[in-house]
Amino acid sequence: MRELRPNTYSLWLEHDVLRIILSRLTLKEAVRMSILSRRWRCLWKCYPKLVFTRATMRGSNAVVGRRKPLRTRFIRGINSILRQLRSTNLNKFVVKFALRKRHTSHIDRWIKFSATSKTKHVVMDLSPGLKGSSKRDDMYSFPLHLFSGSSGSCVRSLSLAFVYLTLPPDLHGFANLKKLSLHMVTITGELQCLFPECAVLEWLSITKCRMVGLSIGQELSRLQYLCVKICSLQKLDIRAPNLTTLVFADLMVPIMLHEPLKISEATVSLFSASDCFNYVCTDVVNALSHVQSLSIYFQINTKVQGFVKNPTRLTNLRHLTLEINIAGGPEAAGGVLRLAYLLELAPLLEDLVIHMCCFASATHIWEPSVDPSPLPPYNHLKTIRMTGFYGLNCQLELAHHLLRNTASLERMIIDPVVGNNSFIPSLKAAERYMRDGRALAFAKLWRKGFDGVLTIL
Incomplete structure (x- = not known):
């Protein structure tokens, strides 16, 4: 191999150092640096990170004039920049702005530039603002075909928001995709058509998307993180043996994870105005029997309702957080006391947090049960x-039951302040409810001999 002459080597080193410096600057700063020398004047045109948002495109006013509408300035600003850039290997291409179907010709041009530049991280977020229109029939249709073949194999992460996504059965691309995020995406076709090409997928988030169900026959052997929120699913069926984290927020639908033995953390939020206890004790427990840390948000009624006991155990569960909305009359207690059975399913549980949101005030005088519950101690x-x-x-009965049946309890904290993110009454009513709760906790629990471990805030 021919040895480089000193001047050639120094030029190569200088060029490499300049590219490293360039990658640490914003696009606006890189353009400004182009006036320093002839080398910089050409170098900025190979800028590796293109991020187009409201914040980064404010400087485009000087190009198109200040009297143009913001959307027009944004589009023309991007077009002006892309015309000056060279199609090269991009690390990141980001567009975050509320654009619609009528802007298809511009967006297509940008995405084609991104695909041609073999971009590693692609973000196309066209979500409307707080006051913007969210009509789905005005969505932009994302051209997946532009990422077929070698163009798609370069993509490591893909994030789409508020677009149409048509999935043809013969899709080819995204062989190296590790991270996929879909938000407010209307999906036509079977989503699983995308995953035969995503053998190395590690992170998947699907939120507020229109789809019938999430059923993926292929095994996603490298998937570690799965988030599914507010998609009105009919079923969640996915094979991910190495899944470690699950976030699920939807209706009470069948959950089939096919023995995720490595799952360590899960968050389940159930959107239902009815009592969810049976679903939690069956579907959730069966799907997450190996989980170590579990958070569940659901509604429960104060009145006793029959439930089927589950032989499945949460054998690895150490930390449990329950965010519950308590519905029903304040005099009943048996319905909420069913939570004690849920704890029986977790024999190694060490830490329990219960955030409660009540829709009634304490109006009845409670006395502890004379006959202790036959449940085994925790x-x-x-x-x-x-x-x-x-x-x-129901709260006093549950607290008394836990204090009485927990053999290794070191500390129990009772806090009248609502820690649940659900409905909270007016400040005046909340102050009265908290004052009553604190007084009843002192009167009914503190004086029963539990002051050694009990803390009332």
Whole structure:
């Protein structure tokens, strides 16, 4: 191999250092640096990170004039910049602005530039603002075909928001895709058509998308993170043996994860105005029997309702957080006391947090049950925290049951302040409810001999 002459080597080194410096600048700063020398004047045209948002495109006013509408300035600003750039290997291409179907010709041109430049990280977020229109029939249709073949194999992460996505059965591309995010995307065709090409997918988020169900027959062997929120699914069926984190927020639908033995953390939020306890004790427990840390948001009624006992156990569960909306009359307690059975399914549970949101005030006088519950003690439970404690019969009964049946309890905290993110009453009513809850906790629990481990805030 021929040895480089000193001057050639120094020029190569200088060029390499300049590209490193360039990658640490914003596009606006890189353009300004182009006036320093002839080398910089050409170098900025190979800028590796193109991020077009309201914030980054403010400087485009000087190009198209200040009297043009913001959307026009944004589009023309991007077109002006892309005309001056060279199609080269891009690290990132980001467009975040509320654009619609009528802007298809411009967006197509940008995406074609991104595909030709073999971009690694692509973000196309056309979500409307707080006051913008969210009519789905005015969505832009994302051209997946532009990323077929070698163009798609360069993409490592893809994030789409507020677009149409048509998935043909013969799709070819995204062989190296590791991260996929879909938000407010209307999907036509089977989503699983995308995944045969995504063998190395590690991170998947699908939120507020229109789709019948998420059923993927192929095994996603490298998938570690899965988030599915507000998609009105009929079923969640996915094979991901190495899944470690699940975030699910939807209706009470069948969840089939096919033995995710490595899952360590899960968050489940159930949107239903009815009692969800049976679903939690069956579908959720069956799907997440290996989880170590679990958070569940659901509604429960104060009145006793029959439920089927589940032989499945949460054998690895150590940390459990329950965010519950308590509905029903304040005099009933049996419905909420069913939570004690849920704890029985987690024999190694160590930390319990219960955030409660009540829709009634404490109006009845409660006395502890004379006959203790036959449930076995919770031998490993060490810390308990209950928030939103208004002193309802069901809350007092549950707290008393836990204090009485927890053999290794080190500390139990009762906090009248609502820690749930659901409905909160008016400030005046909340102050009264919290005052009553605090007084009842002192009167009914503190004086029963539990002051050694009990803390009332």
